[in-house]
Amino acid sequence: MNATLIDSLRVTSGGSLSFALGLTLLAGLFMWLALEIFRSGRRVLAENQQQRIALEKLRAQLAETKLRCREAEQAQTGWNGIRKFAVVKKVFQCDDVNAFYLKPHDGRPLPQFKPGQYLTFQLDLPGRDKSLIRCYSLSDSPHQKDYYRVTIKKEKSPADKPELPTGAGSSFFTDVVKEGDILNVKAPTGHFFLDMAKLNPIVLLAGGVGITPMLSMANAIAAGGSKREAYFFFGVRNRREHIHKEELEKLAAEHDNIHLHIAYSKPGEKDVKEKDFHHEGRVDIELLKAVLPSNNFEYYLCGSGAFMKSLTDGLEAWGVPDKDVYFEAFGPATVKKKATVPTQAETTHLQKVMVTFARSNKTVRWEPIAENLLEFAKSQGVKIDSGCCAGGCGSCSVAIKSGAVTYLKKPDATPEAGSCFTCVCRPKNDLILDA
Numbered sequence: 001m002n003a004t005l006i007d008s009l010r011v012t013s014g015g016s017l018s019f020a021l022g023l024t025l026l027a028g029l030f031m032w033l034a035l036e037i038f039r040s041g042r043r044v045l046a047e048n049q050q051q052r053i054a055l056e057k058l059r060a061q062l063a064e065t066k067l068r069c070r071e072a073e074q075a076q077t078g079w080n081g082i083r084k085f086a087v088v089k090k091v092f093q094c095d096d097v098n099a100f101y102l103k104p105h106d107g108r109p110l111p112q113f114k115p116g117q118y119l120t121f122q123l124d125l126p127g128r129d130k131s132l133i134r135c136y137s138l139s140d141s142p143h144q145k146d147y148y149r150v151t152i153k154k155e156k157s158p159a160d161k162p163e164l165p166t167g168a169g170s171s172f173f174t175d176v177v178k179e180g181d182i183l184n185v186k187a188p189t190g191h192f193f194l195d196m197a198k199l200n201p202i203v204l205l206a207g208g209v210g211i212t213p214m215l216s217m218a219n220a221i222a223a224g225g226s227k228r229e230a231y232f233f234f235g236v237r238n239r240r241e242h243i244h245k246e247e248l249e250k251l252a253a254e255h256d257n258i259h260l261h262i263a264y265s266k267p268g269e270k271d272v273k274e275k276d277f278h279h280e281g282r283v284d285i286e287l288l289k290a291v292l293p294s295n296n297f298e299y300y301l302c303g304s305g306a307f308m309k310s311l312t313d314g315l316e317a318w319g320v321p322d323k324d325v326y327f328e329a330f331g332p333a334t335v336k337k338k339a340t341v342p343t344q345a346e347t348t349h350l351q352k353v354m355v356t357f358a359r360s361n362k363t364v365r366w367e368p369i370a371e372n373l374l375e376f377a378k379s380q381g382v383k384i385d386s387g388c389c390a391g392g393c394g395s396c397s398v399a400i401k402s403g404a405v406t407y408l409k410k411p412d413a414t415p416e417a418g419s420c421f422t423c424v425c426r427p428k429n430d431l432i433l434d435a
């Protein structure tokens with residue numbers, strides 16, 4: 001072998017060595033890469049799985065939160081339809097007036113109500129084929145978590161017609177309902193309430209059983225520890241009608257910011273001034289002027305038609321703006337907010353409006369002086385059921401076949417689509433009702 005051949009062989013064997021080395025390196029690199037890809041794949045898979053688990057957890061948490069929110073919302077806003085309540089206590093107050101303490105039969109929490117709101121009862125009275133719907137204001141503080149309380153006065157027969165029966169619903173409560181009974185109740189509702197977020201001074205004006213929403217308001221102020229100034233005027237004939245007497249006296253004695261003024265229009269022989277009552281006479285504007293430091297308050301009223309008319313007129317004459325006067329009527333409203341009185345142009349238009357009661361086969365011209373569609377129907381001999389006369393209980397709901405209505409006040413409940421609560425509306429234009 002010559003030197004050139006030996007040299008070339010050396011080069012060849014050196015080249016295949018480096019080639020083998022390179023191949024090994026490359027294979028190692030591939031393996032490392034494959035391992036890395038495998039590892040990161042596994043990591044990604046594991047991360048994905050973790051993320052899926054976390055997402056599922058989150059979804060479950062979200063569903064749980066939604067449920068809690070719904071429960072909380074329900075606890076705030078009440079329940080749909082009827083809920084059964086047991087009468088746990090019935091406490092005689094004074095002549096023909098009893099307080100009823102109610103607890104939910106299902107034992108679940110009570111939704112918080114606003115002081116001034118009312119409950120609607122669906123009463124199954126013996127001998128009646130249809131339930132009777134009646135509304136009663138909650139009379140205790142919304143801070144009371146254990147029970148609802150309503151205070152009910154038995155409605156007497158009209159003075160000029162003593163032969164007529166006493167009030168059906170209130171007599172049932174007074175004479176028939178007893179502790180342990182179960183009642184059908186709709187959730188608290190109503191637009192007449194005290195805004196507890198505000199701190200401005202208020203005047204509560206109550207006549208007779210109209211005290212119930214006011215007592216709830218005063219109790220709410222006291223139980224919430226609020227220092228909100230409240231002048232509380234309550235007018236009755238005498239001690240025999242003095243509803244929740246001890247509770248009112250305790251409230252005023254324990255809370256400097258609640259100034260109680262009881263007025264007896266016909267004090268009994270044994271009624272003692274400064275002990276049982278503070279003023280002889282009615283709660284009227286003169287009394288307010290004598291007691292209040294100024295007229296600069298928000299006023300809340302509930303009482304008979306005459307009571308509310310005299311006070312709203314008096315407050316207006318005293319310069320209290322309409323926006324500072326709030327009232328609740330326990331029957332057909334005798335006092336109207338100015339906004340609901342038709343203008344001259346509206347009256348002229350309303351004089352031409354025709355109302356058809358389709359089922360009764362009757363078409364009549366609307367009378368602009370008519371209070372509302374319910375009263376108008378009655379005056380035309382058309383029978384429509386009624387209950388609260390405040391747009392809350394839905395008893396007077398009637399389907400509108402054509403036309404539209406104007407609400408005189410915002411109904412406390414929402415009428416079904418295509419229907420109207422006849423007790424709180426009048427026609428907007430020609431109207432055909434399914435009545």
Ligand SMILES: Cc1cc2nc3c(=O)[nH]c(=O)nc-3n(C[C@H](O)[C@H](O)[C@H](O)COP(=O)(O)OP(=O)(O)OC[C@H]3O[C@@H](n4cnc5c(N)ncnc54)[C@H](O)[C@@H]3O)c2cc1C
Pocket residue numbers: 118134135136137138150151152153154155156157158164165166167168169170171209212213328329330331388389390
């Ligand atoms: C929002 C709201 C809250 C209320 N809160 C309270 C409250 O806290 N406490 C309370 O006691 N009340 C309250 N009421 C009033 C209550 O709802 C009832 O209207 C009241 O109890 C009378 O109902 P009733 O079924 O007993 O009388 P109804 O049977 O409706 O009778 C009413 C009157 O008509 C007379 N009458 C009976 N038959 C006839 C006839 N054929 N012709 C003419 N008249 C007749 C009766 O003798 C009675 O005087 C509230 C009302 C509303 C709208």
